[in-house]
Amino acid sequence: xxxxxxxVSFKNVTKTFTQWQRDNTxxxxxxxxxxxxxxxxxxxxxxxxxxxxxxFVAYAGPNGAGKSTTMKLLSGMLLPxxxxxxxxxxxxxxxxxxxxxxxxxxxxxxxxxWWDHPIIQSFEWKKxxxxxxxxxxxxxxxxxxxxxxxxxLLKTFARELSLGQRMKADLAMxxxxxxxxxxxxxxxxxxxxxxxxQMIDFLKKINKENGVTIIVTSHDMDDxxxxxxxxxxxxxxxxxxxxxxxxxxxITGNLTRVAVTMEHGFSPQIDNGRLLSSDNGVFEYDIxxxxxxxxxxLNQLSQVNGxxxxxxxxxxxxxxxxxxxxxxxxxxxxxxxxxxxx
Amino acid sequence: MEVRKKLKRIISLFGIAAKMDLAxxxxxxxxxLAAIASDMISNISxxxxxxxxxxxxxxxxxxxxxxxxxxMAYSTIVTGLFIMFGSGNNIHISRIIGRGQLEHLFMxxxxxxxxxxxxxxxxxxxxxxxxxxxxxLLISINRLQLKVTPWWIALxxxxxxxxxxxxxxxxxxxxxxxxxxxxxxxxxSTTAIDGTWQLSTFPLSGMPAFIQIPLLTILPEGLMxxxxxxxxxxxxxxxxxxxYPLAYALILALTASFIFRKGLNYxxxxxxxxxxxxxFRR
Numbered sequence: 197x198x199x200x201x202x203x204v205s206f207k208n209v210t211k212t213f214t215q216w217q218r219d220n221t222x223x224x225x226x227x228x229x230x231x232x233x234x235x236x237x238x239x240x241x242x243x244x245x246x247x248x249x250x251x252f253v254a255y256a257g258p259n260g261a262g263k264s265t266t267m268k269l270l271s272g273m274l275l276p277x278x279x280x281x282x283x284x285x286x287x288x289x290x291x292x293x294x295x296x297x298x299x300x301x302x303x304x305x306x307x308x309x310w311w312d313h314p315i316i317q318s319f320e321w322k323k324x325x326x327x328x329x330x331x332x333x334x335x336x337x338x339x340x341x342x343x344x345x346x347x348x349l350l351k352t353f354a355r356e357l358s359l360g361q362r363m364k365a366d367l368a369m370x371x372x373x374x375x376x377x378x379x380x381x382x383x384x385x386x387x388x389x390x391x392x393x394q395m396i397d398f399l400k401k402i403n404k405e406n407g408v409t410i411i412v413t414s415h416d417m418d419d420x421x422x423x424x425x426x427x428x429x430x431x432x433x434x435x436x437x438x439x440x441x442x443x444x445x446x447i448t449g450n451l452t453r454v455a456v457t458m459e460h461g462f463s464p465q466i467d468n469g470r471l472l473s474s475d476n477g478v479f480e481y482d483i484x485x486x487x488x489x490x491x492x493x494l495n496q497l498s499q500v501n502g503x504x505x506x507x508x509x510x511x512x513x514x515x516x517x518x519x520x521x522x523x524x525x526x527x528x529x530x531x532x533x534x535x536x537x538x
Numbered sequence: 539m540e541v542r543k544k545l546k547r548i549i550s551l552f553g554i555a556a557k558m559d560l561a562x563x564x565x566x567x568x569x570x571l572a573a574i575a576s577d578m579i580s581n582i583s584x585x586x587x588x589x590x591x592x593x594x595x596x597x598x599x600x601x602x603x604x605x606x607x608x609x610m611a612y613s614t615i616v617t618g619l620f621i622m623f624g625s626g627n628n629i630h631i632s633r634i635i636g637r638g639q640l641e642h643l644f645m646x647x648x649x650x651x652x653x654x655x656x657x658x659x660x661x662x663x664x665x666x667x668x669x670x671x672x673x674x675l676l677i678s679i680n681r682l683q684l685k686v687t688p689w690w691i692a693l694x695x696x697x698x699x700x701x702x703x704x705x706x707x708x709x710x711x712x713x714x715x716x717x718x719x720x721x722x723x724x725x726x727s728t729t730a731i732d733g734t735w736q737l738s739t740f741p742l743s744g745m746p747a748f749i750q751i752p753l754l755t756i757l758p759e760g761l762m763x764x765x766x767x768x769x770x771x772x773x774x775x776x777x778x779x780x781x782y783p784l785a786y787a788l789i790l791a792l793t794a795s796f797i798f799r800k801g802l803n804y805x806x807x808x809x810x811x812x813x814x815x816x817x818f819r820r
C-alpha cells in the first residue's frame with residue numbers, strides 16, 4: 197500500500213546492468229568467443245526516497261550516476277531488480293498506461309514532436325492519442341502558448357526550430373494533458389541563457405501555481421539551485437545527500453568557481469582561492485563563498501589592475517559530491533578519535 | 539460498453555494517423571506524389587517481369603497467363619496493405635527496437651499493441667499499390683470469368699489477413715534479435731522481408747515438392763501470393779486445405795508473440811544504451 201500524499205515513492209530499489217568487456221588482443225578475441233567477460237554495474241543500490249505532491253526536486257549526480265535510470269524506472273521503461281516504486285500511488289511497471297495519463301516526461305536530448313509537421317499538428321496528435329478533453333486542451337494550449345511565448349512557432353515545422361524553440365515546444369506539448377508529476381531529464385541541455393531563463397521561470401510558475409510535482413535532473417548546479425527547493429544527490433548508485441541547498445552548503449561550504457579574465461595575462465591573488473587552471477588569460481579558481489563572501493571577493497578583484505571580466509558559477513557536481521564525502525570522512529575520523537579518547 | 543470504448547479509441551487513433559498522412563500529402567504534394575509513384579513503379583516492375591515470362595511461355599508451371607496475372611494482383615494488394623499499415627516502422631520493428639525508440643512508445647497512455655497497430659497507417663500516401671492491385675484483381679477476375687460470391691470474398695479477405703499476419707509475425711520474430719543486439723540487428727527486419735520479397739511473386743506451380751514444401755513452411759514465401767491465389771482459384775496446391783495459410787499464420791503469430799514478449803522483457807530488464815532519433819516521428 198502506498199502513501200497517497202507522496203507523488204513518488206522509491207523503496208529499497210536496486211538496479212544493475214551488465215556490460216560486456218572486450219579487449220582488442222588476439223587472446224582477448226578468442227577468450228571472448230569461449231567465455232565472454234561481463235561487468236556488473238550497479239546503477240542504483242538499495243535507493244530509498246519519497247517526494248511529496250507539489251515538491252520541486254533536483255535529482256543531481258555526475259555522469260553515469262544513475263539519474264536517467266531513475267527516470268526510466270519512474271516511467272515504467274525499465275524494471276527494477278528489487279524494491280518497490282510508486283508514482284501517484286500506481287506502479288509504473290504494472291499500471292503504465294493509466295499512469296501515463298497523469299505523468300509528463302521530457303528527455304532533453306529527444307523530441308516528441310513530429311519532425312515534418314507544424315507544431316500545432318503535433319499538439320493535435322497528442323490530444324487524440326492521450327484522449328484529452330476539448331476544454332482541457334483549449335485551456336492548456338492557451339496557457340502554454342502565452343507563458344512560453346510560442347504563438348509564432350505553432351505553424352512552424354519542428355525541423356525548422358532552433359534547439360531552444362524545440363525544447364519550448366516539447367515542454368508545451370508535454371503539459372497539454374495536465375500532468376500531475378513531471379519528470380525532466382536534462383531539460384536545459386544545450387540551451388542558451390535566455391531560453392534557459394524562460395524555461396526555469398515557466399517550470400517554477402507551474403509548480404507554484406498549479407501544484408505540479410517536478411523532478412528534474414541535471415549536472416549543472418546553477419540551474420538546479422535556480423529551480424528546485426530540495427536536492428537529491430546520487431553518486432555511485434546511492435543517495436549521497438537529500439535536503440535543501442542551504443543544508444548542502446552547510447556541509448560542503450559554498451563551493452564556487454570564479455573565472456577571471458585578465459588583460460595582461462598574470463594571475464590575480466584571491467584570498468582562500470585555489471588556482472585551478474589558466475588559459476589565454478582566463479584564470480579559474482576554486483573558492484568557498486562561505487569563507488570569502490562575494491562582496492569581499494569583488495572588492496579584492498576591483499583592486500587588481502587589468503581585470504577584464506569575472507564569471508562566478510557553482511562548482512560542478514563532481515566537486516560538491518567530493519566535498520560531501522570529504523565532510524563525512526572527517527566526521528567519521530572525528531567520531532573515531534572521540535571514541536578512542538573515551 | 540468497454541468494447542465500444544476500445545473500438546472508438548482504435549478508430550480515433552487510425553483517424554489521427556490518417557489525418558497526419560493527409561496533411562503531409564497536401565503540404566508536400568509534389569514529394570508525396572513522387573513517393574507514391576516510385577512505390578508503384580517499383581512494385582509494378584517486379585510483377586511485370588514475372589508476367590512477361592508468363593506471356594512469353596504461355597503460362598508458368600501449369601498456371602495460365604491470366605492466373606499469373608491474378609497472382610500478381612494478389613501480391614500487389616499485399617504490398618499495398620503492407621505500405622498502408624506499416625509505414626511507421628511498426629512492421630519493420632527492428633528499427634524501432636535497435637534505435638532505442640521503444641521508449642517513445644512507453645510514454646503514451648496506450649498499450650504497445652494498440653500503438654503498433656495504428657501508428658503506421660497512411661491511407662492517402664500509401665494507397666497506390668493497393669489501388670493498382672485492386673484494378674489488376676478486377677481485370678484478372680474478368681478475364682478468368684471467376685464467380686465472385688460472398689463466400690469467395692470472405693475467403694479473399696481471410697487469405698489477405700493470413701498473409702499479412704505471416705509477414706508481421708515473421709518480421710517480429712527476426713526483429714526480436716534487436717532486443718539483444720541493437721546495432722547489428724537494426725535492419726534485420728528489412729533484410730528478412732525485402733530480401734526474399736521477389737521470391738514471393740514467383741509462381742511455384744510446376745516446381746518439385748522439395749522446393750515447394752520448404753517455401754510453404756520454413757521460408758513461407760509461397761504463402762505470400764502463390765498458395766492463396768491457387769486457393770482462391772479453387773485448387774489449393776499439394777492437396778492441402780485452403781485454410782492452411784490461416785493455420786500457419788496462427789501458429790507463427792503465437793510463436794512471434796512468445797519470442798517478442800521474451801525480448802521485450804529483456805529490454806525492460808536490461809535497458810538499451812542506444813538512442814538514435816533518425817526515422818522517428820516523420
